[in-house]
Amino acid sequence: MLAIRLDKDLEDRLAAAAKRSGRTKTALARRAIEEYIEDLEDIALLEEALNDPDAGKTVSLEQVRRELGLDA
Numbered sequence: 001m002l003a004i005r006l007d008k009d010l011e012d013r014l015a016a017a018a019k020r021s022g023r024t025k026t027a028l029a030r031r032a033i034e035e036y037i038e039d040l041e042d043i044a045l046l047e048e049a050l051n052d053p054d055a056g057k058t059v060s061l062e063q064v065r066r067e068l069g070l071d072a
Contacts, residue, residue, distance in 0.1 A: 004029075 006014065018025045049055055065071045 014025050014028060018028050021028065062071075
């Protein structure tokens with residue numbers, strides 16, 4: 001369980017968004033946190049890929065087919 005404190009403005013905005021959407025404040029906060037964490041995970045994967053020394057390396061279709069055993 002998590003308890004957070006929000007300033008009045010953010011609390012009011014959250015309450016208004018919950019009312020407009022017909023969802024609870026908890027549901028909106030949970031979804032916002034999930035999306036934010038997913039974004040952070042995507043950024044971490046991108047940074048790993050950008051730091052990969054093999055990034056940008058091209059492989060021919062023939063080589064891929066050979067490596068996957070598709071040229072039988």
